Amino acid sequence: MTRVRTLVLVLAGGAGGRLELLTRERAKPAVPFAGTHRLIDFPLSNCHNAGLEDVWVSQQFNPVSLSDHLANGRPWDLDRTDGGLLILHPRQGHDGRGGFPSGTADALWRAAPMIREFAPEALVVLSADAVYALDYGALVAEHMEAGAPATMVTTEVDPDDAGRYGVVQADGGRVREYVYKPDEPAGNLICNEVFVFAPARALDLLDERGDDNAEEDLGDTLLPLLVDAGDVREHRFDGFWRDVGTIDAYWSTHMELLAESPPIDLDDPGWTILTRAIGRRASARVLPGAEIAAGMLAPGSTVGGRVERSVIGRGAHVEAGATVTDSVLLPGAVVRSGARVERAILDDRVAVGEDARVGARDGDVTLIGLAERIASGAEVPAGGRVPDVG
Numbered sequence: 001m002t003r004v005r006t007l008v009l010v011l012a013g014g015a016g017g018r019l020e021l022l023t024r025e026r027a028k029p030a031v032p033f034a035g036t037h038r039l040i041d042f043p044l045s046n047c048h049n050a051g052l053e054d055v056w057v058s059q060q061f062n063p064v065s066l067s068d069h070l071a072n073g074r075p076w077d078l079d080r081t082d083g084g085l086l087i088l089h090p091r092q093g094h095d096g097r098g099g100f101p102s103g104t105a106d107a108l109w110r111a112a113p114m115i116r117e118f119a120p121e122a123l124v125v126l127s128a129d130a131v132y133a134l135d136y137g138a139l140v141a142e143h144m145e146a147g148a149p150a151t152m153v154t155t156e157v158d159p160d161d162a163g164r165y166g167v168v169q170a171d172g173g174r175v176r177e178y179v180y181k182p183d184e185p186a187g188n189l190i191c192n193e194v195f196v197f198a199p200a201r202a203l204d205l206l207d208e209r210g211d212d213n214a215e216e217d218l219g220d221t222l223l224p225l226l227v228d229a230g231d232v233r234e235h236r237f238d239g240f241w242r243d244v245g246t247i248d249a250y251w252s253t254h255m256e257l258l259a260e261s262p263p264i265d266l267d268d269p270g271w272t273i274l275t276r277a278i279g280r281r282a283s284a285r286v287l288p289g290a291e292i293a294a295g296m297l298a299p300g301s302t303v304g305g306r307v308e309r310s311v312i313g314r315g316a317h318v319e320a321g322a323t324v325t326d327s328v329l330l331p332g333a334v335v336r337s338g339a340r341v342e343r344a345i346l347d348d349r350v351a352v353g354e355d356a357r358v359g360a361r362d363g364d365v366t367l368i369g370l371a372e373r374i375a376s377g378a379e380v381p382a383g384g385r386v387p388d389v390g
Helices: 017-023 041-050 063-076 104-118 136-146 159-164 199-213 222-228 247-257 365-373
Strands: 006-012 054-059 084-088 122-127 130-132 150-156 166-171 174-180 189-197 232-236 241-243 291-297 306-312 323-325 340-342 357-359
Touching: 006 041, 006 104, 006 136, 017 247, 041 063, 041 130, 041 136, 054 063, 054 104, 063 084, 104 122, 104 199, 122 136, 122 199, 130 189, 136 150, 136 189, 136 232, 150 166, 150 174, 150 222, 166 232, 174 222, 189 199, 199 222, 222 232, 241 247, 247 306
Parallel strands: 006 054, 006 122, 054 084, 150 232, 291 306, 306 323, 323 340, 340 357
Antiparallel strands: 122 189, 130 241, 150 189, 166 174, 166 189, 174 232
C-alpha cells in the first residue's frame, strides 16, 4: 500500500485564558496533567503511535514553556534529520503573512505557503488542549478513501457544554450543518477540533479571503463554507475525549483518572502517552504513617500525610499530618504539616503553610477562587484560609 504523504499541524498558540493562572506563565498546551504529562503530549503521542513523522507545532503565547517541553521532539521520536518536529514561531516577513496570528484560521493561512511547499496529500489540523487517544493514521486512511475535501472528528458532549464548540448535524457520515459556538445548540454532537483536509481546497479558500482571515477561527468561515458546499465528512469518535480548557474541566478530568477503572490508560502498552522526562527523578516516596486512598503519585513526590482521591505531581510534598482530598497538586507544590487541602488545584511551587485550610468540600466557586488567589510561587500562610470564610 502506498503511504499517504501526511503533514500534521498542531495549533498550540492560544492563550488559554479560561485556565486562569495555570496559563499565566505557561502556554496552554504546556499545562501539566496527571502528575507527569503535559496537554500537548496527547496529540504528539497520537502522532507517534500512528506512525506520522512530520509534525509542525504553531506556537505563540508563552512559547518558551512549550519549546522547553518539546525538546526537539525526542520524547515522541520526532528528532529526525529529515522531517520530524518543526516549531512555527510568529515571524516577520515580506509576504503580508508575518506577525502574530489572531485565530486558528489566521494561523493556518499564514502557514499556507510552507504547507504548499511541503506538498502533503493529507493535512491533519488539530488543537492541543484535550485528553484522548485517537489513531490519526486510520483517520487519514478513511479520509483518503472517502475522497472528501475535509473530514472532521465529532463526539458527543454534555448538552450544557455544546455551545462552547462547533455543533454538528450529520447524516450518513456527511456533515450537513455546522454552527460555531451557538447560543442555543441544536444538539450535543460537536466537532472536537481534529480535522483532515485535502490541502488545496482548504488553502485556496483561505487565500481567497486573505487578510480577512484575521481574527477568525476555522469555525468562523472556512468550515461553514466547506459544509455548505457539501464537502465535509464526519468521523464519529466514541472514545474518551475531554476538553480540559476550563478549571472545572481540568479538575474533573483528573478525578475521572482516579476511578477504580479509569476511562483512559496513559500507560497502555498498545498506545502509550509519551512525555518528556524532567530530570532524573527518583521513585515517589511514601513515608511511615502515610495514608493513600485512590492517589496518583508522580516520580519525586513525597507523601507523609493522608492523600485521598488526589494527584500528586513531580516533586510535590504532602508532609506528615497534612491532608489532601479531591485535589490536584502540580509539580513542586508543598502542603505542610497540619494543613488541609480539599477540592483544589495547587499550582507549581505553591506552598500551603502549617494548619492552613484551602478549598471546601462542595461547590466550584472555591476551586475558581483558589485559582484566582494562588499563583505560581505563592504561599498560603500558616493558619490561613483560602477562601477566607471568616
